[in-house]
Ligand code: SF4
């Protein structure tokens with residue numbers, strides 16, 4: 001009985017070994033698949049999935065993220081609605097929204113989500129795509145702050161608050177905004193005058209060069 005089963009199993013195994021013709025037809029199918037991949041236009045949803053390693057369709061619109069978002073009040077569209085716009089293919093509306101730019105990246109939504117959808121990471125991807133597609137960013141000063149912060153990381157390998165403030169002020173030319181909070185921050189040790197650079201800043205610069213496509 002057992003030997004019959006073994007024989008049958010061997011027969012089955014040999015029947016699954018691809019013959020030369022099968023390999024050829026497999027190649028053809030792969031070829032066809034490649035053609036269909038080329039034809040398939042990558043959507044913004046595909047790009048977000050690729051960048052965040054998570055499926056946008058995971059979100060089932062329970063709204064728990066928006067209910068706990070500390071900056072929801074200032075946003076033009078609730079965070080969960082931005083996800084919905086992407087799910088439904090309303091990319092322009094989602095990319096033009098203020099919401100991804102006002103998102104503070106606090107992760108409250110990501111930890112609250114019952115589907116473990118990382119909405120903060122989703123917002124990062126939406127911002128990146130909006131910049132790459134040349135969408136006009138309405139929150140100009142937030143974009144300037146974003147760039148000033150990245151400049152600090154690129155130059156020092158970590159955040160350098162005094163440099164960030166100086167860089168932001170040079171970019172916005174709004175020299176006196178919040179200037180009265182500087183002495184208090186300085187006295188509390190929150191505004192250190194000289195930067196503490198990391199050891200291998202070359203590596204950080206290399207990462208920036210590579211990810212900005214200027215390699
Ligand atoms: S909490 Fe999660 S599932 Fe619910 S709406 Fe927000 S992202 Fe979608």
Ligand code: SF4
Pocket residue numbers: 065068069070071072079102103104105106107108109110119120123
């Ligand atoms: S990460 Fe952004 S969207 Fe999520 S709760 Fe915080 S501010 Fe709101």
